[in-house]
Amino acid sequence: MIRTRQLTKTFEVSRTETVHAVRDLDLDIAPGELVAVLGPNGAGKTTTLRMLTTLIRPTAGSATVAGHDVTTHPAQVRRSIGYVGQGNGAGHTQRVLDELVTQGVVYGLPRRTARDRAHELADSLHLTDLARRKVSDLSGGQRRRLDVALGLVHAPRLLFLDEPSTGLDPHSRANLWEHILRLRREHGMTLVLTTHYLDEADQMAERVVVVDHGRIIADDTADALKRDLAGDRVHAEVPPGPQAAADASRLAEVVGRLPGAREVQVEGHTVQARVTDGPAGVVELVRAATAGGLDLARVQAVQPTLDDVFLELTGRSLREQAVTDPLTTDPLTTQGDAPVAGKDAA
Amino acid sequence: MTAETTPVATRRGVMPEPTTPDAPDRRSWFADTWTVMVRELRPVAREPFNLVFGLVQPLVFLGLFGPLLAGSLGDTGVLGPDVWQWFVPAILVMLTLFGSSTTGANLQLEMQTGAHERLLVTPLPRSSQLVGRSLKEMVPIVAQAVVIVLVMLPFGFALHGTGAVLGLLLLGVLGVGLGSLSYTLALAVRSQEWMFWAVQQTVLFPAMILSGMLLPLENGPGWMQVAARANPVAYVVDAERALFAGEVWSSTVAWGWVAALLTAAVGLAAGVRAISRSTD
Numbered sequence: 001m002i003r004t005r006q007l008t009k010t011f012e013v014s015r016t017e018t019v020h021a022v023r024d025l026d027l028d029i030a031p032g033e034l035v036a037v038l039g040p041n042g043a044g045k046t047t048t049l050r051m052l053t054t055l056i057r058p059t060a061g062s063a064t065v066a067g068h069d070v071t072t073h074p075a076q077v078r079r080s081i082g083y084v085g086q087g088n089g090a091g092h093t094q095r096v097l098d099e100l101v102t103q104g105v106v107y108g109l110p111r112r113t114a115r116d117r118a119h120e121l122a123d124s125l126h127l128t129d130l131a132r133r134k135v136s137d138l139s140g141g142q143r144r145r146l147d148v149a150l151g152l153v154h155a156p157r158l159l160f161l162d163e164p165s166t167g168l169d170p171h172s173r174a175n176l177w178e179h180i181l182r183l184r185r186e187h188g189m190t191l192v193l194t195t196h197y198l199d200e201a202d203q204m205a206e207r208v209v210v211v212d213h214g215r216i217i218a219d220d221t222a223d224a225l226k227r228d229l230a231g232d233r234v235h236a237e238v239p240p241g242p243q244a245a246a247d248a249s250r251l252a253e254v255v256g257r258l259p260g261a262r263e264v265q266v267e268g269h270t271v272q273a274r275v276t277d278g279p280a281g282v283v284e285l286v287r288a289a290t291a292g293g294l295d296l297a298r299v300q301a302v303q304p305t306l307d308d309v310f311l312e313l314t315g316r317s318l319r320e321q322a323v324t325d326p327l328t329t330d331p332l333t334t335q336g337d338a339p340v341a342g343k344d345a346a
Numbered sequence: 347m348t349a350e351t352t353p354v355a356t357r358r359g360v361m362p363e364p365t366t367p368d369a370p371d372r373r374s375w376f377a378d379t380w381t382v383m384v385r386e387l388r389p390v391a392r393e394p395f396n397l398v399f400g401l402v403q404p405l406v407f408l409g410l411f412g413p414l415l416a417g418s419l420g421d422t423g424v425l426g427p428d429v430w431q432w433f434v435p436a437i438l439v440m441l442t443l444f445g446s447s448t449t450g451a452n453l454q455l456e457m458q459t460g461a462h463e464r465l466l467v468t469p470l471p472r473s474s475q476l477v478g479r480s481l482k483e484m485v486p487i488v489a490q491a492v493v494i495v496l497v498m499l500p501f502g503f504a505l506h507g508t509g510a511v512l513g514l515l516l517l518g519v520l521g522v523g524l525g526s527l528s529y530t531l532a533l534a535v536r537s538q539e540w541m542f543w544a545v546q547q548t549v550l551f552p553a554m555i556l557s558g559m560l561l562p563l564e565n566g567p568g569w570m571q572v573a574a575r576a577n578p579v580a581y582v583v584d585a586e587r588a589l590f591a592g593e594v595w596s597s598t599v600a601w602g603w604v605a606a607l608l609t610a611a612v613g614l615a616a617g618v619r620a621i622s623r624s625t626d
Contacts, residue, residue: 053467055625075469083467087460093389093452102385106468108373150464 001158001190002029002052006061009047009214021047023214024061031157034184034191036205038198038306040318044214045194046086049162052192053083066158079107082156082189086163089147090135096146097122097131100153107154114153121149125179141172148176152183159184161193165200177204198306198318210310217313222306229312230304232278234258234285237270237297244269247294254288269297278303378470382478386452390486397486404441404494408433411560424562430503435513435586436559438491442517443554443579445490446483446524447546450532453479454542457532457624466625476529476617480610483525484518491517506592512599513589516606520582523609526617533620557583581605 007025012018022044029035037045050056052065054074063070066080090099097118104114122128125145130138138146144164151159164180165173181204184191195201201208202222210218210225218225236255238247245268252271256264260276275281278301289296310318373381390397416429425432456462465475491514499505528546535541554560556570557579563571574580585602593599 050625055463055466075471078467079469081467083464085460085463085467087458087463089460089464091385091389091456091461092459093393093455094385095388095392098385098388102381103468105381106378106465106470108469147460147464 001031001033002027002063002065002192004028004052004061004063007048007051007058007063008060009044009051009056010059020214022051025214025216027209027216027219029190029192031190032188034204034206035193035209036201036207037192037194037209037211038196038201038310038318039194039211040196040316043211045196045211046162047214048211049160049192049194053081053160054078080157082151082154082159084147084151084159084161084164086166088135088143089150090143092134092136094135095131096127096133096135096138099135099146100149103150103153109154117153121152124183125149141168141175144168144172144176145179148180152187155187156189158190158192161191163194163196165195165197173200196318202306208306210306210313212310212314218309225306225309226304230308231260231274232276232281232304233272233274233302234278234281235270235272235298235300235302236285236289237299239295239297240269250292250294251289251296254292254294255285257288258284272302375471375474379474379478379481382470382475383482386479386482387485390482397490400441400445400486401490401493403444404437404490405497407440407560408437408494408498415561419562424564428502428504430498430501431591432587434494434498434503435590436557436583438494438513438517439520439557439579439583439586440554440559441490441494442487442521443524443550445487446521447528447550449479449483449525450528450530450542450546451539453529454532454539457536458539463625472622472624473618476526476621477614479529480522480526480614480617483521487521488514488518506590508594509589509592512594513586516582516585516589516602519603519606519610520579523578523606523611523613526610526613530613530616530620533617533624536624553577553579556580559583578605578609 004025004027007022007027008020009022010018010020025044025048027048037048039045047056051058052063052070054070054077057071065077068076068080070077090096100118100121101111101114104117105111109117119128119131122131125148127142127145127149130142130146135143135146144167148161148164151161161180165176168176177200180191183189193205206221208218208220208222208225209216218229220228234255236251238244238251248266248269248271252264252266252273255261255271255273258273258275258281261273261281264271264273282299282301286296286299307317307319310316412429412433415425415433419425420429453462456465466472495503495505495510531545532542535545556563556574556577558564558574559579563574563580581601582605585599585605588596588598588602
């Protein structure tokens with residue numbers, strides 16, 4: 001469905017500064033896949049999408065989308081895809097139903113079919129009551145649902161979604177995803193979305209492409225990425241007290257004997273390590289500690305998140321970058337290289 | 347991107363029946379342009395109050411500036427036998443100038459919200475998106491002009507049927523030209539809203555004053571008359587005065603058509619060029 005080779009986009013910001021937004025991107029997406037492109041702001045996600053949807057021309061390399069070359073046959077690409085951009089696709093002075101019908105007509109549907117289709121979509125995205133409303137009077141979540149409806153009017157084989165749920169509250173996000181996934185089942189669409197929400201990529205996508213500085217740095221299912229690049233962890237604590245330091249080092253030995261244990265770290269009275277299987281490791285840890293007469297205060301199995309994957313790959317956390325205020329004093333960011341696996345699991 | 351800016355023939359010719367089921371048989375370039383125009387007209391039809399609002403300024407000029415003009419120049423003969431016959435056609439051009447030159451702001455809003463981007467990813471050719479938007483300008487301009495003419499009839503404004511109809515049509519053509527130039531400006535400065543207004547205002551007032559719209563240029567210094575000769579709006583103002591005086595065909599009228607059509611041609615060409623490059 002999508003095939004890119006050495007796809008590159010360079011922006012001349014000024015005479016002296018060039019931004020390499022996307023570098024030598026090789027990406028293959030098969031029909032029916034649901035792929036999330038994950039990365040921090042400025043990683044090249046949107047630029048990639050804009051090249052694939054013919055909004056901007058690649059500086060170098062090639063991309064074939066739905067069987068057509070984006071540079072030489074942009075018109076055919078446009079007929080074959082649906083696109084939900086970062087902004088609101090519907091004109092603010094327009095009415096909801098009018099925009100849906102016009103979109104259908106634009107894709108060559110006869111007016112009557114376009115009208116039926118608009119009603120159908122309004123129905124399935126809960127927009128029917130808003131059909132005669134002006135777009136500027138809609139809430140953010142309602143507008144986003146309309147954006148998705150506009151992208152689906154012509155039942156495209158391939159739908160691009162650029163940060164579909166940014167700015168939505170959790171309820172609206174869940175709602176939107178329910179719609180997207182149902183429509184995907186009904187139409188057998190291929191879905192490509194960008195997101196900087198880790199949990200969104202984790203839960204929704206069947207395949208996660210991690211990009212950073214315009215390059216793909218990982219590409220697999222979320223589970224495989226987490227398993228291979230981050231792995232499970234166990235956290236254990238001994239009770240505080242004069243014995244704590246000695247107990248902690250004994251505990252570290254016990255932890256070190258767990259299956260697949262590595263990177264065992266002791267900090268005060270806590271011990272943490274990577275293991276093959278977190279929940280099973282905890283059971284084993286408790287059994288071994290009890291057998292050795294060692295007191296435990298708390299034990300926790302921590303399963304990795306995509307943020308851990310990104311941290312492992314780049315040494316930076318995606319989560320920190322999502323925070324807009326650079327002066328945020330997140331205690332975890334001040335620990336430097338300390339593992340932060342626990343912060344997403346709590 | 348070059349293929350789609352060339353209209354109908356190539357689109358039908360170069361793209362044979364699509365091999366994939368997801369590309370339905372598309373309509374002609376004209377149908378696409380029509381679709382864009384109808385979309386643009388919908389908010390106008392739905393909220394006609396905006397049109398009424400656009401009438402306030404020309405009516406203020408007619409009501410407050412008109413009497414002053416009559417009082418100070420009415421007896422000199424510079425304005426011809428009747429002040430209204432001189433002033434009303436010019437006010438119609440003013441309406442067109444102010445209305446169409448701001449229309450780029452609508453596109454600017456759509457660029458900021460994402461609607462423009464959404465349309466760029468549809469199969470609508472870039473050229474029909476620009477031309478459709480510009481052609482739409484005719485409708486509000488002519489509608490507003492008709493209202494002004496009707497309002498002025500009781501005050502003794504004389505109407506010459508054919509000339510008036512042609513006058514309205516000429517206004518429409520000028521509106522398309524100015525509208526497409528306004529879109530071109532909006533596309534050129536992208537999302538810098540202030541830049542759009544800075545340029546629009548900078549061009550608007552000289553274009554208005556140097557057209558002889560409000561005061562006759564005949565009494566002005568020579569350089570102003572020279573400058574006015576480079577101003578297409580000036581030719582249209584003269585032509586409108588002639589047309590509304592019942593002069594259906596004369597060299598003045600012909601120059602008005604040339605100026606309006608040239609403005610439209612230049613505006614549409616520049617606009618199509620700008621929209622085709624609007625995201626790169």
